[in-house]
Amino acid sequence: MPGTHALAFIRFALEHGVLRFGEFKTKSGRVSPYFFNAGLFNDGACVGRLGRFYAEALVHSGLEFDMLFGPAYKGIPLATTTAVALAEHPVLAGRRIPFAFNRKEAKDHGEGGVLVGAPLAGRVVIIDDVVTAGTSVRESVGMIRAAGAQPAAVLIAMDRMERAGSEGNLSEHSAVQDLEQTYGIPVISIASLADVIGLLDGDQELIAHRDAVIAYRERYGI
Template sequence: MSSQALDSAKVAFIEAAIEHGVLLFGNFTLKSGRQSPYFFNAGLLYSSSLLSTTAQAYAKILSSSRIPDFDVLFGPAYKGISLAAVSAVSLYQQTGKDIGYCYNRKEKKDHGEGGTMVGAPLKGRIVIIDDVLTSGKAIREAIDILKASPEAKLVGIVQLVDRQEKGQSGSGKSTVQEVEEEFGVPVEPIIGLDDIVKYLESSGKWEKELQEVRKYREEYGVQRS
């Protein structure tokens, strides 16, 4: 399988993530208690070059037919704030589409403009920008914020990585699949576990890591619908 089997934006994102230590291979304990052969640390997305690559990948998904038309990007605090901002800029640069972006404060501000929201008014068709869905707790908290705004309608969620593995509910479905079914909106990733496997296969440099990731996928993996 060649790297051409992957979208060029996905290849660029994976290569940048590996180069900057955002995507790591080894032995990692997840919050779920599982031992994972790879780990994605979105907290390391802080350099201008890496943010630019990430934003371009987000914008490509946001402008695709898989995400309905929307008015505002919502980036939940804290990691979602910068991701939503750079994605809005990149989307405009790529397509000329002028959209708003906003984010929430963790603590309510009682002076100045006050409130818990910053940026564009939270109304119209909203897409949430997220990093990695694990238990789904954080994304449900973000959706609760939207529910508190009667003029806001969630139409989609775009995340950095879909681990494509069974959730903790016992349903046999991934957290992404559970969220899609529960809220009736598409959840689209920049990359999924299958993309990581394809990249490792095509590179020819990660044979040991590839075998470990394949074994993990066989044990915990869920086929993306």
């Protein structure tokens, strides 16, 4: 069974239609029995609660960190709401957590450049919704290192635990595992596909989807 925090997050995602079960065609052409779209956390109350889930996952990990970074565009509100939640977290006792994010295009006026927010310094946690191709993380790592700071971890909402590639030519590792090996930093997730399956095992209303999700993981997952 998933842990209490992961279970609460999965229930939260279901309530807001962020996690759905059925048949969904992905960008890779696969037909997936579930779909996770964090963009549907789209009002103030649920984004605030989402930030608290991110904050709790980061604090629970025990990771030492100094600030947050949100890659444009999805990572910007995620880093912002997580910084607010961390400032209110009882374990951090009011510690102020700086954050920064990037623009897609550099400005040539005002403060200029592509970076906005606190200066990148110390141990930086990159915050995103999921890891697929890893493009935003790769770009973020480059910006953080170029500023003389240290990428400390990647914090995501859902680990799909899924291999990339075509039928008969699947990657050896999942996108998350590849990222961890490439950059030597951990990926922390609020929940994973294994947690979703754990929920399905114990939920009579959703158990009908269990076999399809397990079959999908056996075919494409780790």
